[in-house]
Amino acid sequence: xxxxxxxxxxxxxxxxxxxxxxxxxxxxxxxxxxxxxxxxxxxxxxxxxxxxxxxxxxxxxxxxxxxxxxxxxxxxxxxxxxxxxxxxxxxxxxxxxxxxxxxxxxxxxxxxxxxxxxxxxxxxxxxxxxxxxxxxxxxxxxxxxxxxxxxxxxxxxxxxxxxxxxxxxxxxxxxxxxxxxxxxxxxxxxxxxxxxxxxxxxxxxxxxxxxxxxxxxxxxxxxxxxxxxxxxxxxxxxxxxxxxxxxxxxxxxxxxxxxxxxxxxxxxxxxxxxxxxxxxxxxxxxxxxxxxx
Numbered sequence: 258x259x260x261x262x263x264x265x266x267x268x269x270x271x272x273x274x275x276x277x278x279x280x281x282x283x284x285x286x287x288x289x290x291x292x293x294x295x296x297x298x299x300x301x302x303x304x305x306x307x308x309x310x311x312x313x314x315x316x317x318x319x320x321x322x323x324x325x326x327x328x329x330x331x332x333x334x335x336x337x338x339x340x341x342x343x344x345x346x347x348x349x350x351x352x353x354x355x356x357x358x359x360x361x362x363x364x365x366x367x368x369x370x371x372x373x374x375x376x377x378x379x380x381x382x383x384x385x386x387x388x389x390x391x392x393x394x395x396x397x398x399x400x401x402x403x404x405x406x407x408x409x410x411x412x413x414x415x416x417x418x419x420x421x422x423x424x425x426x427x428x429x430x431x432x433x434x435x436x437x438x439x440x441x442x443x444x445x446x447x448x449x450x451x452x453x454x455x456x457x458x459x460x461x462x463x464x465x466x467x468x469x470x471x472x473x474x475x476x477x478x479x480x481x482x483x484x485x486x487x488x489x490x491x492x493x494x495x496x497x498x499x500x501x502x503x504x505x506x507x508x509x510x511x512x513x514x515x516x517x518x519x520x521x522x523x524x525x526x527x528x529x530x531x532x533x534x535x536x537x538x539x540x541x542x543x544x545x546x547x548x549x550x
Contacts, residue, residue, distance in 0.1 A: 298501035306414035313538030314424025351415035354388030355403035382421030428538035433470035484508030
């Protein structure tokens with residue numbers, strides 16, 4: 258029996274750009290679902306490609322290296338990744354990349370979270386889709402004409418590589434990543450952070466604001482003269498979030514936020530945030546947060 262592919266739909270743009278090349282690039286991390294999961298989009302409880310990091314675009318073809326940032330609820334369990342390169346088409350459906358005739362294999366292997374793309378594989382101007390499928394325990398295999406995970410639920414992700422004058426040459430930088438209670442100064446969050454909540458609680462804990470502050474210049478100017486709209490995606494393993502993402506207006510450099518409610522205090526959660534732009538750039542921060550009295 259072939260396992261279903263868990264796949265997370267790319268957030269719908271609040272301010273969709275007018276031109277087709279930019280619209281294609283909004284599929285920069287286009288993740289698709291074949292299961293009927295009722296879990297909220299922000300919940301990390303199964304294998305997931307949270308983002309694909311690397312150069313968001315190139316002025317001209319050049320070698321590039323990208324990395325899949327994986328979440329696994331069982332970190333010691335082997336994960337196999339298969340990487341492929343394919344051309345976008347009018348359907349704007351990146352799931353086609355899983356069909357052997359629709360693209361070219363790059364590399365596959367266990368713990369193969371980094372992939373290199375040669376300059377010769379890229380167009381002089383235009384776009385390519387970089388597709389990856391992550392599977393627990395065994396390599397993906399062909400089933401019904403496409404690569405799928407044969408044993409456990411897997412995850413597909415697609416990153417758009419842009420080449421030419423509409424490419425942005427830097428990922429959006431994060432200036433601040435904070436958590437804070439209402440009425441108190443927000444506390445910076447790093448890889449391991451302790452947040453004082455004030456009192457023990459269980460299922461009735463106070464909400465905190467998790468915020469991502471873009472750095473100056475994070476919203477770049479496109480070839481059409483328009484500024485990008487930035488978006489932050491939020492993920493946690495325990496507790497709840499008020500929303501999975503926050504989207505700014507084009508050119509707006511404000512803090513992007515969600516409300517995080519701990520499951521209990523004392524307690525902990527893994528918290529992942531990804532700042533994305535409209536042309537394939539992304540920057541991620543990850544932290545284990547301990548909530549104490």
